[in-house]
Amino acid sequence: DDAEEILSAKPLQQPEQWQNDLVNWLISKPNGYFSDKVLWTKTEMGYNMHAAEDIPKDTTLMIIPQAALITSDGTDEECITISKMMKEYEKGEASEFYPYIRYLFGGHEGGTSTGLLPTTWSEPAKDLLKQMVGTDLYPQKFEKSQKRILVDCQQFIDRKELESMSKETAQKWQDAFIFWVSRSWSDKMVPILDMINHRNGKWLNVESTTAHSGQDIRVYALRDIKKGEQLWNTYNECLDEDCNYGRIKYSYITQHILMDYGFVEAYPRRFIFHVDAKGTDRNNKQFLVVEIDEDPEDPTKRTFEWHFRKPTDAQLHWIYNQLSRLKDMEFTMEEGLKALPDGHEKDTILAFYLAYREAFQLAMVHKDDDVSDNTFYPELPDEHEEEHDHEHEEEHDEEDDEEEDGDEL
Ligand SMILES: C[S@@+](CC[C@H](N)C(=O)[O-])C[C@H]1O[C@@H](n2cnc3c(N)ncnc32)[C@H](O)[C@@H]1O
Structure with missing residues (x-):
């Protein structure tokens, strides 16, 4: 249904000259490949790609040869x-x-x-x-x-x-x-794969082999993709070494995506509430992690999950106070937003304000729910067990001493 909606709302766009040039450049390289099942489109999220026809799971969508990457020459700098x-x-x-x-x-x-x-x-x-x-x-x-x-x-x-x-x-x-x-993918700029936007959950439909093996990167369909569906990559549910083998999923979340990519992700969203069990210490790492998604039965409704732990009374008190604070500043927000020109900043601040409010609101409604059974926190491969767990965040937020630590969740 989503796919049909997109198709009827927006005809698939024919490539512009620069897009053709980019694809021709890619396929001129040894092994370079771009499937004719993929079309470029432009949405309010900038450029993106759609499936021009039904695409079965595992179909190769692109191959980005190593020769097309801009890298740090193996220095990670x-x-x-x-x-x-x-x-x-x-x-x-x-x-x-x-x-x-x-x-x-x-x-x-x-x-x-x-x-x-x-x-x-x-x-x-x-x-x-x-x-x-x-x-x-x-x-x-x-x-x-x-x-x-x-x-x-x-x-x-x-x-x-x-x-x-x-x-x-x-x-x-x-x-x-x-x-x-x-x-970037860590220290590497990966042309064309970097044109795919981010969305997790049932929308996620593209996966790729790692950029760091020295092999060409194969981008493929993670599941069957329907004609007209937008292609979606994930910026935080990646499974390779950069994402600590899947573990950054609960430590690099909606709030970080806003900082590093400039948008408030659509559902599913995860939030970290930076408050410890006593409700006071923001440096203790026993934070709350919550997930909000569309209800599969009724997309106008939301589902809510506590990952790892439920709130203590003190944490609930903190959530209640944050919710009240956000509600009380509604007028300030309205005035502040009115003073900004229409466009990206204004839209994004409003979306973030509403997203936080909703997260706190749902946390209050679901305060007595049990901890989620769906938390997926993969074991590290044996040889990486000793590795420090939050490289990814450090890379992006070096000067932010408030950064949470993935391995202490
Ligand atoms: C890796 S680029 C993807 C290609 C980009 N749309 C373009 O036009 O070049 C990441 C940027 O795409 C946009 N983007 C990606 N996913 C998005 C989403 N779900 N919602 C809104 N913007 C998104 C954001 O501007 C983000 O910084």
């Missing part, structure tokens, strides 16, 4: 990936990555650039988000966590270049950093 993007940008049409670089830096509407992530929002928008989260909700101190790319990566930039850099070039570095945050 994002500054190298970012400076390589800049070098390719500066080469213009002579770049071997030109069709990809042209898309990234092209300022396409809906693409990912400065202005998308909360750290790069306007001051009034950041202020409103700060007011909304108050002292207790994540993200905290987010306005300070914007990486100063030219400072942090200075050892990777030619000194002369740095000294005489124009404002425009400095901005391109900042943009390249945002591309890395919102599109």
Whole structure:
């Protein structure tokens, strides 16, 4: 039904020239492949892809050869990936990555650039988000966590270049950093696979082999996909080493996706309530993790689950207080939103406010429910048991000392 709705609402878009160029570039590389069962589309989420016909489970949708990736040359140093993007940008049409670089830096509407992530929002928008989260909700101190790319990566930039850099070039570095945050697979930029948007739950329909094996990346149908269905990847239910073999699912959630990708995910959503059993300590890691989804029987209704543990009385008290605080600030939110121009910042803050309110509201309604049976927290493969468990978050939120720790859930 979803598929039919999408089809009738929006005719599948014929590729634009730059999309054709990008696909032609991909398939010109040894092993490069792009299925003719996939069509590009543009939605309010920027560019994306749809199934042009029914696609059976396991069908290969794309193969992205290693030669098409922009990497850190095995160093795991994002500054190298970012400076390589800049070098390719500066080469213009002579770049071997030109069709990809042209898309990234092209300022396409809906693409990912400065202005998308909360750290790069306007001051009034950041202020409103700060007011909304108050002292207790994540993200905290987010306005300070914007990486100063030219400072942090200075050892990777030619000194002369740095000294005489124009404002425009400095901005391109900042943009390249945002591309890395919102599109990379760890240290690697993966063209075309990075055009697929995120949604978990029953929507998720695309999977791929890892970018880190040195092999070409095979992108395939995770399940049967109906004609017209949007292709959905997952940004936090990935199963490879970057995602700690599936474990980041409960520690890198809706609030982090907002910070790193600039959108409030649709259902299912998971929230972490940063409050310990005594209701006071935000550094103790015994937090609450909740999941909200559409009710399969009636999509206008919601399901709610407690993962790992149920709230103590003190935690419930905290939830009640947060809900009251958010309700009480409705007028402030309305006024704050009115003062922002229509567009991404305004829509996103409102969506986040409503999402948090709903999460607290449902937590109160379901306060006596048992802990979920559906929590899926995979064992680490033997050889990785000793590894630290929250590399992924550290990578994205280095300066956020409020970050929760996956292995202490
Ligand atoms: C890896 S890119 C995906 C391709 C992107 N839509 C484009 O036009 O280039 C990630 C960005 O896509 C958008 N996006 C992905 N999934 C989304 C979703 N479920 N809802 C809204 N925006 C989404 C966000 O802007 C995010 O930062």
